[in-house]
Amino acid sequence: APERQTLTERAAELLKAHNAVLVAHYYVDGPLQDLALATGGIVSDSLEMARFGRDHAAQTLVVAGVRFMGETAKILSPEKRVLMPDLDATCSLDLGCPADDFAAFCDAHPDRQVVVYANTSAAVKARADWMVTSSCALEIVADLHAKGQKILWAPDRHLGRYIQEQTGADMLMWNGACIVHDEFKGLELELLREQHPNAQILVHPESPKSVVDMAHVVGSTSALIKAVVEGTAQEYIVATDNGILHRMRQLAPHKTLIEAPTAGNSATCKSCAHCPWMAMNGLLNLVQCLERGAPEIHVDEPTRVKAQRCINRMLDFTA
Numbered sequence: 283a284p285e286r287q288t289l290t291e292r293a294a295e296l297l298k299a300h301n302a303v304l305v306a307h308y309y310v311d312g313p314l315q316d317l318a319l320a321t322g323g324i325v326s327d328s329l330e331m332a333r334f335g336r337d338h339a340a341q342t343l344v345v346a347g348v349r350f351m352g353e354t355a356k357i358l359s360p361e362k363r364v365l366m367p368d369l370d371a372t373c374s375l376d377l378g379c380p381a382d383d384f385a386a387f388c389d390a391h392p393d394r395q396v397v398v399y400a401n402t403s404a405a406v407k408a409r410a411d412w413m414v415t416s417s418c419a420l421e422i423v424a425d426l427h428a429k430g431q432k433i434l435w436a437p438d439r440h441l442g443r444y445i446q447e448q449t450g451a452d453m454l455m456w457n458g459a460c461i462v463h464d465e466f467k468g469l470e471l472e473l474l475r476e477q478h479p480n481a482q483i484l485v486h487p488e489s490p491k492s493v494v495d496m497a498h499v500v501g502s503t504s505a506l507i508k509a510v511v512e513g514t515a516q517e518y519i520v521a522t523d524n525g526i527l528h529r530m531r532q533l534a535p536h537k538t539l540i541e542a543p544t545a546g547n548s549a550t551c552k553s554c555a556h557c558p559w560m561a562m563n564g565l566l567n568l569v570q571c572l573e574r575g576a577p578e579i580h581v582d583e584p585t586r587v588k589a590q591r592c593i594n595r596m597l598d599f600t601a
């Protein structure tokens with residue numbers, strides 16, 4: 283539509299004028315992903331978004347994703363201006379892990395290494411020894427376990443359980459979940475698999491055990507994209523936010539992508555898998571945020587300094 287084109291062009295112009303770079307997650311709308319790539323930015327998973335923002339020379343980072351991604355960018359680059367189209371774009375994992383309750387949990391278990399998922403507030407990260415994302419959580423916990431460490435894990439219980447099963451680590455868990463991935467259903471997936479016996483099943487580890495257990499590949503958003511691009515199968519059943527299909531289709535146009543089922547009655551809801559907070563990012567509020575220089579992410583300095591340590595540990599580990 284011409285209107286969309288105008289907004290895209292305007293956004294590109296503003297990015298250039300403000301020496302700004304767009305850092306987008308795979309779950310945001312396709313036009314934002316395309317704009318990021320066309321203007322020298324990135325569309326990626328949460329680990330690479332963090333690294334890219336830190337290493338890029340631009341003075342302004344515009345993060346199209348959810349709040350913890352903007353906060354992570356600011357924690358790593360306090361000298362840069364970090365803008366987001368909508369600061370209300372949060373995450374059920376972040377909301378479900380308030381910093382005070384989390385601190386009390388940590389206080390009660392001082393003998394454990396505190397490992398938190400990226401999907402948490404800056405205040406929670408400030409209390410952690412390690413931050414991990416879904417693309418490095420397994421390796422980092424395996425390493426800690428090999429060194430004899432016991433772990434306190436927060437907040438995603440499904441990812442925690444998956445890592446615990448894979449590594450055998452001693453993990454005490456917070457009880458959080460992603461409202462999107464928590465909805466994928468094992469039984470319905472089994473029926474779908476019967477209809478598509480040759481399909482590869484790709485699952486993000488924030489999904490329930492019944493779904494993860496059926497996966498050919500379990501991994502972060504970038505790992506799932508890689509599985510489609512490099513896989514020899516023709517069909518793929520994808521159990522993660524359906525925003526990812528945009529990039530998968532671009533990179534593997536001849537492959538068949540099928541969304542994994544999310545609701546008990548799959549006749550009425552074949553897939554509802556889209557994060558409402560990721561969906562708050564659009565071209566219009568992107569343009570507005572560039573025009574106004576707001577909303578901007580701020581993290582208070584004592585919290586930032588503490589939170590930076592656990593993120594840097596992860597970045598060094600995965601370098």
Ligand code: 13P
Nearest residue numbers: 327328329415416502503
């Ligand atoms: P990835 O790190 O796999 O991109 O997943 C993060 C996430 O859940 C974003 O919502």
Ligand code: SF4
Nearest residue numbers: 373374460461462557
């Ligand atoms: Fe959080 Fe889930 Fe949305 Fe990712 S998809 S931002 S984990 S609620």
